[in-house]
Amino acid sequence: MTAVIDARGLTRIYGSGESQVAALAGFDLTVEPGEFVAVMGASGSGKSTAMNILGCLDVPDDGTYLLDGKNVGRMGARQLARVRGRTIGFVFQSFNLVSRMSALRNVELPMLYAGVSRREARRRATAALDMVGLSHRATHRPSELSGGQQQRVAVARSLVNTPTLLLADEPTGNLDSASAEQVLEVLEAINRAGRTIVLITHDHDVASHAGRIAHMRDGRIVAVDTRVPAAAGAAVASGGTA
Amino acid sequence: MSPWEVLLSALSGIGGNVTRAALTLLGVLIGVGSVILLLGVGSGATANVAEQIEGLGSNTITVSPGFSRGATRFQDLTLDAAEALQAPDAAPDIAEVVPQVSTSATVAHGTVSTSATVTGTTANYFTVTNSPVAIGTPFRDEDNAAARKVAVIGASLAEDLFDQADPVGQTITVGTTPFTVYGVLHAKDTAGGSSANSGIVIPLTRAQRSLTGYTALSSITLQAASAESIDAAAAQAELVVAESLGVTTEDATFTVTTQSQLLEASTSVGSTLSAMLAAIAAISLVVGGIGVTNIMLVTVSERTREIGIRKALGATGAAISAQFILEATLLSLAGGALGVAAALGASRFEIMGTRPVISAGSVVLAAGVSVAIGVFFGGYPAIRASLLTPVAALRHD
Known part of the structure; x- marks a missing residue:
C-alpha cells in the first residue's frame, strides 16, 4: 500500500545570509493509510512549518515529499491548488472559517472549488454538519457560534471532499477543555472510520489521542513513540487524559 | 468553481x-x-x-466689411455695391440683395425706454432672412422709397415696451424720431443669444436719414437663386463687390460667407x-x-x-x-x-x-x-x- 505521507529530508530555510534560520532541517516522516499520527514539539521546533509543507501551503527548499504517492515538488500552482482542495482536509487552530458565510456555506466551499454541483454540495455539507452534531446551527455565521462549534464546522468542512489526509494544526489550541474533548472525539471517530490524520500539537494530552507520536526538535523528528496499536488508541488515550 | x-x-x-x-x-x-x-x-x-444658422434664412450668403489686413486700406461696403449685385447679367445666380445698416439706439414708448439694435434694411429682409412678422405687417418697398418712419419690432422688445397691449399702430421713439409700429416679428429661438427678438427693423433710407447717416453698410445679405447655385452666387458676389469698390479680389478686405461655411x-x-x-x-x-x-x-x-x-x-x-x-x-x-x-x-x-x-x-x-x-x-x-x-x-x- 502507498504511504499517504512519504517525506524525506525536508528543509525549509527562512531569511538569508547571516540571519537565516532553518525551520526544517532534514524532516523525515512516513504515514501509512488509516494512521493517526501526532507531531509534537515545543514552539519553535518547526512543527508549523512542517504542517504548512505537508499541507502544500508552502514548498520546501530541499527534500522530497510524496503525498499519496505523487511528488508534490513537481507540481505547478494549479495542481497544488487541486491537491489542497481534494487530497487534504485542513483543521486550523484559529478555525479559519469565512466570517461572511453561514456554517453551511463554509462547509460547501471546498466542494464548489472542486467542481461539485451546488445541489450535491448542499446535500453533502448538510450530512457533514449532521455528523459533527451541528445541523441545527447550519444557518449561523461563525461569529454566532462558540469556539468549539466553529472548530466542529471546520472539521466538517475538512471532510466533505473525502480527503486522503486530514491535517489538524493545534485544533484544540483555542478551545476550553470540554470543547477540546468534543473535537478530539470527533477526530477519533473519523480515524476509526478509516481516515488518515496528522495532528500537530505541543500538548502531550492532545497528542496522546494519536496512535503514534513523532517528537520534533530543531526542525527534525527526534523520536517516534508508538504508544498503542491504532485500533485501541481511543480507549487508552481517553483514559490517559481524563 | x-x-x-x-x-x-x-x-x-x-x-x-x-x-x-x-x-x-x-x-x-x-x-x-x-x-x-x-x-x-x-x-x-x-x-x-x-x-440658428439655418434660421438665418435659406441659401443665404453674407457679405461683411471684414478687417483691414496688411497694407491694404480697409474698404467700406457701399450702397453702390449692393445695387451692382442686383444686376442680373453680372450676378445671375443672386436672387435677392438685402443691404443692412445697423446701430444701437434708445427706443421708448411712454415712460418705458430701452436700448435696442436698430437695423435699417429693405423690404425683402423679412423673407430672405427668415424673419416673418407675427402681428401686423412688414413694411413695403414704397415705405423704403419714401423713407417712412415705420418700424417692425422684435417679440421681446414688444413685450418690454407694450407689455400685453397691441403694439400695432402705436408710436415709439427711436433716438429722437417718432416711428409708427407696423408689426411684431415672430419670436425666434433665443438660445445662443440671438438679438433679433430685442431688435427693431426700419427702412434703410429712414435709418440713414435719422440715425446712421449716409455711411457704410454693416452687411449685405444675399439669397442665391437655388441651393445648388450658392457657391456660384458667392463667387459672383466677390467679383461684383470688388469691382464696385475698385479693388482686386486679392486686395479686398470684405468677406463673403455662405451658410455652409458658417455651419462648418x-x-x-x-x-x-x-x-x-x-x-x-x-x-x-x-x-x-x-x-x-x-x-x-x-x-x-x-x-x-x-x-x-x-x-x-x-x-x-x-x-x-x-x-x-x-x-x-x-x-x-x-x-x-x-x-x-x-x-x-x-x-x-x-x-x-x-x-x-x-x-x-x-x-x-x-x-x-x-x-x-x-x-x-x-x-x-x-x-x-x-x-x-x-x-x-x-x-x-
Whole structure:
C-alpha cells in the first residue's frame, strides 16, 4: 500500500545570509493509510512549518515529499491548488472559517472549488454538519457560534471532499477543555472510520489521542513513540487524559 | 468553481461592506454620468448653433466689411455695391440683395425706454432672412422709397415696451424720431443669444436719414437663386463687390460667407467644445476608476486571510482573481448604469442654456468604459491577491 505521507529530508530555510534560520532541517516522516499520527514539539521546533509543507501551503527548499504517492515538488500552482482542495482536509487552530458565510456555506466551499454541483454540495455539507452534531446551527455565521462549534464546522468542512489526509494544526489550541474533548472525539471517530490524520500539537494530552507520536526538535523528528496499536488508541488515550 | 459561484461570492464580497461599495459606486456614477451629460451638452450646443444658422434664412450668403489686413486700406461696403449685385447679367445666380445698416439706439414708448439694435434694411429682409412678422405687417418697398418712419419690432422688445397691449399702430421713439409700429416679428429661438427678438427693423433710407447717416453698410445679405447655385452666387458676389469698390479680389478686405461655411465653422467649434467637455469629464472617470482600485486594494488586504483560507480549500489563483475582478466589475458596472440613468435624468433640464442631446453612442461608450474600469482598475489588486502564497495569506491578521 502507498504511504499517504512519504517525506524525506525536508528543509525549509527562512531569511538569508547571516540571519537565516532553518525551520526544517532534514524532516523525515512516513504515514501509512488509516494512521493517526501526532507531531509534537515545543514552539519553535518547526512543527508549523512542517504542517504548512505537508499541507502544500508552502514548498520546501530541499527534500522530497510524496503525498499519496505523487511528488508534490513537481507540481505547478494549479495542481497544488487541486491537491489542497481534494487530497487534504485542513483543521486550523484559529478555525479559519469565512466570517461572511453561514456554517453551511463554509462547509460547501471546498466542494464548489472542486467542481461539485451546488445541489450535491448542499446535500453533502448538510450530512457533514449532521455528523459533527451541528445541523441545527447550519444557518449561523461563525461569529454566532462558540469556539468549539466553529472548530466542529471546520472539521466538517475538512471532510466533505473525502480527503486522503486530514491535517489538524493545534485544533484544540483555542478551545476550553470540554470543547477540546468534543473535537478530539470527533477526530477519533473519523480515524476509526478509516481516515488518515496528522495532528500537530505541543500538548502531550492532545497528542496522546494519536496512535503514534513523532517528537520534533530543531526542525527534525527526534523520536517516534508508538504508544498503542491504532485500533485501541481511543480507549487508552481517553483514559490517559481524563 | 462555476461562473455562477464566482458571481455569488463576488456579490457576497460587495455585500460585506455596503457603505464602502456605495461610495465607490458613487465615484464611477459621477464619472460616467458627467461624461455622458457633458458630451450631450456639447452636441446640444452644436445643434443649437446649426439651427440658428439655418434660421438665418435659406441659401443665404453674407457679405461683411471684414478687417483691414496688411497694407491694404480697409474698404467700406457701399450702397453702390449692393445695387451692382442686383444686376442680373453680372450676378445671375443672386436672387435677392438685402443691404443692412445697423446701430444701437434708445427706443421708448411712454415712460418705458430701452436700448435696442436698430437695423435699417429693405423690404425683402423679412423673407430672405427668415424673419416673418407675427402681428401686423412688414413694411413695403414704397415705405423704403419714401423713407417712412415705420418700424417692425422684435417679440421681446414688444413685450418690454407694450407689455400685453397691441403694439400695432402705436408710436415709439427711436433716438429722437417718432416711428409708427407696423408689426411684431415672430419670436425666434433665443438660445445662443440671438438679438433679433430685442431688435427693431426700419427702412434703410429712414435709418440713414435719422440715425446712421449716409455711411457704410454693416452687411449685405444675399439669397442665391437655388441651393445648388450658392457657391456660384458667392463667387459672383466677390467679383461684383470688388469691382464696385475698385479693388482686386486679392486686395479686398470684405468677406463673403455662405451658410455652409458658417455651419462648418460652428460645427468645428462645437466639436472642439464637446471634446474639451468630454476630456474634463474623463478626468472624473479616471478618478472614479482610481477609487475602484483603492477600494479593491483595501478589500484584498482586508480579506488576505480569507484568500488564504480559500486557497487552502482548493481555490486556484485564477478563481481568486476572477472573484475580485468580478467584484470590481460589478461595482463599476452598477456605477456606470446609475451614471447613465443620472445623465438621462439630468438631460431633461437645460444646462448652460442648452438641452443636452444624449446619443446612444455616448451611453454605450460610457457603459463600456465603466466595465473596462472594473477589469483594468480591479485587475491589479485581483492579480496581487491571486499571487499570494497560501501560507503568507493565512498568517495575515
